[in-house]
Amino acid sequence: MTTPLICLVIVAVMPYIYAGIGVYYRSRLPGGVDNKHPRQQITQLQGPGTRVYAAQQNAWEALAIFTVAMLVVHLRQAPEPQVSLFAELFVAARVTHGFFYIKNWDVFRSLAFATGLVCVISMLWISW
Template sequence: MSIALWCLFIAALLHFGSKMPLAVAQGQAPGGYDNNHPRDQWANLPEWGKRALAAHQNQIESFPFFAAGVLVAVTSGITGSIVDYLAIAFVVARIVYIALYINNVATLRSLVWVVGFGCSLALMCSPAWA
């Protein structure tokens, strides 16, 4: 399996990874984590918990673009280090993005988001420059 496909797998695991801080915040809510109605707790989260929720939702939103980019590159037969570097950069950017979001570092977070999205777009366009 190529590095880009491994990065796709890791990006899918980030759904779980980005949920963990949110679950911690929900667990700290009055009454603890409500597994019957977890979304009802979102309005009462502390500020960092609301940012954890937003980071988790953004992770879910960003995944399809990255997945499409990797799959376009792989199915087009595009191989080489640039595709792997773009995939690695996306995963690193997403990990950093989640941490920055939770810790309320807004400007740098936005710049890191642009890097990740740019990697996805570049992967989608990889057949054009291969």
């Protein structure tokens, strides 16, 4: 199950990538990055900066459900070719979801979210 595990690592790293992007937007605020009160500083962000942090929170949520799916897939010894396809599609959906979130393309973001959800459900169905 190499490909699904690689996908799990990618999904696990994504919230940290968004956090790094968020630091860029925080650094543009008056006074720069406030590392003593980062959550308070996030409330001062507007536009893309706010959406980056929302994408980060959503990435954490997606990691939880994807991790559960990977655990079920592994324990049930689901067929790797099918699982790999849905895991790769999930990663693609999550990458585009974050991009669409930051760009404020809400309809595309929702479609990317739905695609990722269908991928997780499909992996669980295959494992059934």
